[in-house]
Amino acid sequence: KNEVEQSPQNLTAQEGEFITINCSYSVGISALHWLQQHPGGGIVSLFMLSSGKKKHGRLIATINIQEKHSSLHITASHPRDSAVYICAVYGSNYKLTFGKGTLLTVNP
């Protein structure tokens, strides 16, 4: 079993829909990253959080440390949001352990 599990693996949505991507982890962590990777593109850090909730534009990330769970929400999704979204967790040794990613496709 992977230490970091994401769901769903693939997600197709219509423009304007509300998107939720989930991440569950089985190890103790100090913080969690949400990353975005466009096809053929580099990786961009969207959020790093260790508690509560963060918001940036149409993106919202939440984390529940007790339940070892985080969610990434996208409001009013747009085709340019199409990308792979990756959850990664920091253990006590400062290394990131990555989920396998969620491929999001937003159709116009």
Add this chain to the structure above:
Amino acid sequence: GAGVSQSPSNKVTEKGKDVELRCDPISGHTALYWYRQSLGQGLEFLIYFQGNSAPDKSGLPSDRFSAERTGGSVSTLTIQRTQQEDSAVYLCASSFGPTEQFFGPGTRLTVL
């Protein structure tokens, strides 16, 4: 520079040859990480440098892989006697300690 840079962006090599991949982190960042993303696979940790501390090499897949960081800045990842299974995108990231990491564009390595 404004961000993490890596060179070359693409590298094609023949099996058995050695390759060197370079990473220039964001100026002032004390931590530098190397990751690998193989086709169809997730990201995996390779090595971590933090300041002057001994690097954490626990993710290096074999002794053909090595990395160094000179002067606390630029890092080079060396793969000796490359194998086809080494083909992947090699990503570098930097941060100011155990904080948000900033990723470079990656080097796509193809071993023929």
